[in-house]
Amino acid sequence: MHSNKVGRNIDRKFQRALLAAFTLFCGLAASGCHRKPSANGLVEFRIGGVAVVNPDQPTASEPEPSGALGYAIHTGGFQRELRKAGFAYEGLVGYPRTAASLLGLGSGQVQVASTGDSPAVLSRARGDKQRAIWIGLPTGDIWVVGRKDGPQSIRELSGRKVGVLFGSTAHYIMRRAAEVEGVPGISYAQLEPAVALHALKRGDIDAYAASQAVTAETWRARFGLPIIAKIGTEHPELQGVSVMTARSDFLTAHPTFAGAFWRGLKTGIDAIRKDPDAYYRWVSDKTGVPIATVRATAAERYADTPFPKEGVDALQRLLAFQIRTGLANSSFSVADWATGPTLSAGADNVRK
Template sequence: MRHSKQTTKQNRGLRLTLTMVLLMAIMVIQACGGTGGNNGANASAPPPAAPEQPSGADNEPVPAAKKVPEKFTYLFVGATGKQSGAEGWGFHTGIIPEVLAQYDIKESVALGGGTGPDINEALLAGRADVATTGDTPQLLTRAAGNKTKLIGFTVTQNESYLLGKKNGVSTVKELEGKTIAVVKGSIMHRYVVGLLKENNIKANIINMGWPDSYAALARGDIDAFAPAAYDYTSYRMAEEEGYPVLDRGIDHPPLLGTSVTVAREEFLNQYPDFVEAWNAARTAALEDLKSKPDEYYAYISEITGTPIDVAPILYPIELIADTENSEQGIERLRLAKDFLQEEKLAAGDFDLEQWIYN
């Protein structure tokens, strides 16, 4: 009996030990995740969340941010602080700043005043980034080695004409040995030189500003004066006061000029997407003014003092350039550059194609 009790006690101890070992094994299996049919996941637990997809899924590239300035300054020639053309209309109506804002250009400052050389001085000093002037100042500053880039044309058919004094000569042929006033280095200067060459005439060409030329022509101190076709004072002298028009530049296409928009090369290197934004804004402004000619000509009359019925004659919408790079404009720039070098007005030479921003 003693042996039987002892055996029974041993068997109970063995069963208790086995039970404890079994329980410990189950706990270890649960802790390690096991290898059951649900890949070790607890049947009562929710499935793991799917990883978050990065933006640009389905292998679509994420567009890079445009490299544009938050703010830039634009200059133009104009004593009234207002400008004609698509640029002037675009800033007047707010269309240009609005479109530029879509490209994250938050502030655009447009300032008028001074001459082409004044504007170039501001550009080179870094006080402005972009500017519009006649082609001659920009060709001269680039020929001098100043780093600018041509980004577009505003007009590709700038016309000059020749206004004679009353009771003076009546034809170009009669200008032999006579005195003609021009603004030296201007589109008008190139026109007069080209016109005299075409007619094999030698005349005395003097440098004189427009207000002084009006007075000199009225006094008879000069025989002719070459203004721009948009100049209202000269238009009035011809149409209302009887001063004879001796010739028009429109009859000599190679002697027509252009107006251009340039930007500092450093500015464009820093903000290569600016030109895309600028062209989009200018195009929007041009399309708008073409759809509202009466409003546009009223604006022109206001800023220039030109009578409303004369504004379409001196500032025709049809002359506003509608492309960024014009074959006609580039050819006229080439002719203008050649003229400035022939007349020894340019400080040096440069590659015109390299000047154009691409």
């Protein structure tokens, strides 16, 4: 079992190893660092993120991201909008966790990263040369899974051990929930989901804050592990925000990219709104998760602007908390960090 200090050291070593590998990759393939127009005149780009994969058919199709972006790529609307503006989507580079995609962004292996809120904000606070090109609404509900015959609520976790991915959205929201509910003395252990599942089944940890609600629901259905908290449901102010960032030098060289990216992403949002059941079927097919579970855990709420005030404000609160707790040491304006269309009075125009 890892202590907090050991977990952090492992996490730092993992990040350094990834960064070294990505830097080497760019040294061997410089075209991945500085995207130039292809033979057909289009500027190529790649996106880094966690791929949606069916574990029973891992190589059945091209890797795609989740959510509206993945669906926009699946329907082809994303590619069409980007090509109109002179850009060619060259595919997704899959990473084991979203924080790693930011290392790929920094090395130049990808030009865009799809991540959760905490990794993106911490990256910017470290001074990484990237800018937000899309900020979602607060919709990510972090579900906490307990061991059998263990604590039944967050309030019962005082003095107990909880598994998380350090620096993740789930880590941030779990700590905020403990603070809001006045629960001291929780010990956190750095654990990947697959390792955490075995730790829960053995009783080595008392709970795990799952980054994906579908993971928690799957563990409940398959292994009988209890869900002891749905933090976003119990505390609506504590919900995760998806973020898309792009390399600053890429945006400077191609100032029309952010607007084109939003128009492409919007095709996926519109398709989900038009036929949500078709979207749920796609997610189920891509992941192997039963469609009933997909429906039960879906949180598909989008704004009609790339930078909704609700999402921007949530990230500013996240940054303030990370500074106050020592995880970040540099403040910045989230609104200024965002690039592309300007924040407007219509930022709160939200539809299901």
